[in-house]
Amino acid sequence: MTATRIPQRSERSIRREAATHIFKVGQTVRLKDGFLVVSSKLPDVYRITATLPLRGNVPQYRIRSDDERHERVAMQDSLEPVNLSPAGSGATLIERTFGHGHRPKDGRLTS
Numbered sequence: 001m002t003a004t005r006i007p008q009r010s011e012r013s014i015r016r017e018a019a020t021h022i023f024k025v026g027q028t029v030r031l032k033d034g035f036l037v038v039s040s041k042l043p044d045v046y047r048i049t050a051t052l053p054l055r056g057n058v059p060q061y062r063i064r065s066d067d068e069r070h071e072r073v074a075m076q077d078s079l080e081p082v083n084l085s086p087a088g089s090g091a092t093l094i095e096r097t098f099g100h101g102h103r104p105k106d107g108r109l110t111s
Helices: 093-098
Strands: 028-031 046-055 058-064 071-075 079-081
Touching: 046 071
Parallel strands: none
Antiparallel strands: 028 046, 028 079, 046 058, 058 071
């Protein structure tokens, strides 16, 4: 009887990049449509209060709304960032922070 050799998988395992938290503590987010049955009773905007360990390969966060007494746990893929700058401002962070500095002929910056 002839022994056949069954090819074995390489000893090396495939390395997957570990998922990283993309939101930071203090950042404002909202729940994406479709992940929950979003009712009018749920707040629109949440603040990230803590990053939590991965669940599976998905980062988790502790979130809180000013309208609620409790915190929630949300998976990263169920959150989206919220831009709280005034609508239509179109200003960059630097412009909002330091103004739209225009330099007149005398060289002084004005807002």
